[in-house]
Amino acid sequence: MVPFPNEKSNKSFTIQSARFRAGIIRKIRDFFQTRGALEVETPILSHAASTDCHIDVFKTRFEPFPGSPLKEDVFLQTSPEFHMKRLLAEGFPDIFQICKVFRNGEVGRIHNPEFTLLEWYRRDYDMYKMIEETAELCTCVLGNYRNQKKTYRDLFIEHTGIDPLKTNCAEISLFCKSKGKTHPVFDTLTDALQFTMSEIIEPLLPKDTLCFVYNFPADQAVLALLDKDDSSVARRFELYINGMEIANGFEELTDPEENLRRLREQNLKRKAMGKPVIPEDNSFIESLKAGLPLCSGTALGVDRLIAIASESESIDATISFRWEIS
Amino acid sequence: MGMVDTSQFRKKLKIIIDGQPWMIVENEFVKPGKGQAFNRVKIKNLITGRVLDRTFKSGETVEEAEVITTKMQYLYNDGTNYTFMNSENYEQIEIPKDQIVDESRWLLENTECEVSFWGDRVISVTPPTFMDFVITYTEPAVRGDTATNVSKKATLETGAVVDVPLFIETGMKIRIDTRTGEYLQRAT
Numbered sequence: 001m002v003p004f005p006n007e008k009s010n011k012s013f014t015i016q017s018a019r020f021r022a023g024i025i026r027k028i029r030d031f032f033q034t035r036g037a038l039e040v041e042t043p044i045l046s047h048a049a050s051t052d053c054h055i056d057v058f059k060t061r062f063e064p065f066p067g068s069p070l071k072e073d074v075f076l077q078t079s080p081e082f083h084m085k086r087l088l089a090e091g092f093p094d095i096f097q098i099c100k101v102f103r104n105g106e107v108g109r110i111h112n113p114e115f116t117l118l119e120w121y122r123r124d125y126d127m128y129k130m131i132e133e134t135a136e137l138c139t140c141v142l143g144n145y146r147n148q149k150k151t152y153r154d155l156f157i158e159h160t161g162i163d164p165l166k167t168n169c170a171e172i173s174l175f176c177k178s179k180g181k182t183h184p185v186f187d188t189l190t191d192a193l194q195f196t197m198s199e200i201i202e203p204l205l206p207k208d209t210l211c212f213v214y215n216f217p218a219d220q221a222v223l224a225l226l227d228k229d230d231s232s233v234a235r236r237f238e239l240y241i242n243g244m245e246i247a248n249g250f251e252e253l254t255d256p257e258e259n260l261r262r263l264r265e266q267n268l269k270r271k272a273m274g275k276p277v278i279p280e281d282n283s284f285i286e287s288l289k290a291g292l293p294l295c296s297g298t299a300l301g302v303d304r305l306i307a308i309a310s311e312s313e314s315i316d317a318t319i320s321f322r323w324e325i326s
Numbered sequence: 327m328g329m330v331d332t333s334q335f336r337k338k339l340k341i342i343i344d345g346q347p348w349m350i351v352e353n354e355f356v357k358p359g360k361g362q363a364f365n366r367v368k369i370k371n372l373i374t375g376r377v378l379d380r381t382f383k384s385g386e387t388v389e390e391a392e393v394i395t396t397k398m399q400y401l402y403n404d405g406t407n408y409t410f411m412n413s414e415n416y417e418q419i420e421i422p423k424d425q426i427v428d429e430s431r432w433l434l435e436n437t438e439c440e441v442s443f444w445g446d447r448v449i450s451v452t453p454p455t456f457m458d459f460v461i462t463y464t465e466p467a468v469r470g471d472t473a474t475n476v477s478k479k480a481t482l483e484t485g486a487v488v489d490v491p492l493f494i495e496t497g498m499k500i501r502i503d504t505r506t507g508e509y510l511q512r513a514t
Contacts, residue, residue, distance in 0.1 A: 052360065054357075054358075054360060054361055054362055054363070055360075105333075105363070105384070106355070106357055106363070107355060108354060108355030108356070108357075109354055109355070111355055111357060180379075181379070181381070182378075182379070182380050182381060183381055184364055184381055184382060184383035184386065185383070190361070191361070191362050194358050194360075194361035194362060195362075195364070195381075197358065198356060198358050198361070199356075199366070199381070220360060220361075222360055238359075245358060245359055248359050248360065
């Protein structure tokens with residue numbers, strides 16, 4: 001039977017796309033199961049959330065009973081990382097999870113406020129080993145793509161002639177203008193670098209290639225370890241494929257004090273931006289005191305990976321009902 | 327007119343930037359996983375037609391351009407100016423030819439058009455989508471030539487030149503889609 005045409009139907013998501021998606025999810029599960037990682041599920045709803053100043057969380061309320069005066073703010077996860085690291089700190093082995101995460105306000109060609117994330121952690125892996133495994137996973141899903149690994153600094157210099165570790169907003173601004181790119185006001189150097197990365201460098205990355213960028217400037221460390229020999233860069237990497245940011249990985253910051261400091265730093269930025277402060281996850285910090293082992297973790301956007309695999313430029317055909325029609 | 331923020335950006339929205347009216351042609355939400363969100367926007371200047379790429383920080387606001395569209399009847403032209411009359415209050419205005427280059431080829435006397443204004447400034451003249459014209463000249467069809475050509479040129483009473491099927495002859499009336507300039511059918 002031909003489905004009745006309906007404006008609310010997602011025309012791009014067909015039974016065929018559902019089969020394609022299911023096939024890739026199965027490949028991902030097989031990949032980790034054959035490599036000895038344990039699949040886990042962690043809470044989607046939590047008392048705490050990421051404080052990242054550029055990620056806006058969905059907030060809701062827990063009520064002991066309807067109309068109760070005792071209400072508590074709770075949050076939908078923007079990533080499962082805190083809970084997964086808590087499991088690692090409790091002694092869990094290598095773990096992986098495929099789950100829904102939520103980011104407020106993010107709607108676009110490759111954004112949906114609710115999306116599927118694959119996140120996994122490997123004990124005793126450093127960043128380089130984690131990059132290798134991320135490449136192997138992508139090869140398992142996409143087939144043989146070329147592979148390129150460059151440091152953030154080398155890539156930036158190659159395409160702009162500017163050293164990202166020794167520059168300033170004015171120099172970046174001048175460069176963007178020389179390339180005909182008008183840009184919003186840069187509040188910080190990090191904003192300027194990220195704008196250049198996404199508007200000028202990303203489009204120049206080679207096609208059908210796994211493009212790994214690693215050793216991000218320390219200001220963009222998030223929760224990655226700083227490099228032992230060069231504290232101006234962090235052991236963080238990103239994977240880009242065909243103009244899409246697919247994965248983000250860290251050699252994890254294990255020190256509880258430094259973790260707390262970075263969460264607080266983001267909250268200060270939130271205040272400065274006029275955004276609400278998010279409670280820092282004390283359960284997460286406490287668990288780190290028990291000792292998070294040396295480990296690395298990667299978060300990978302599953303909908304985007306499926307879009308790449310199906311040679312699609314948007315995630316529309318990877319999800320059953322986009323936000324607009326959900 | 328009110329302010330709009332980036333979340334309200336959509337195709338065809340008209341906004342004011344640096345004192346000029348622009349229309350959004352393309353709008354894309356961009357956000358690095360760990361970075362600031364912005365909108366990558368392609369805009370078209372409603373006066374000059376120039377197309378430009380701009381980026382707006384997520385949440386940034388701009389003024390919406392107040393564009394008013396009025397029904398006006400085309401009366402005549404003197405070669406440099408086209409005179410139109412407001413169908414409701416019979417007021418007349420003159421629009422310089424260079425502001426309606428594309429549309430002027432469809433203007434038959436007494437055609438009712440939609441004229442858009444930004445303040446006093448005319449930014450577009452839109453004739454009816456389907457219009458009938460008499461052909462003032464087209465080459466007679468050549469027998470046996472159907473294999474190579476499926477269409478030929480025809481000049482309309484307004485001077486516009488369009489592609490028509492081979493059986494169309496001088497003096498016939500035809501219907502045109504003025505958005506594309508395509509021949510649709512014979513008219514009576």
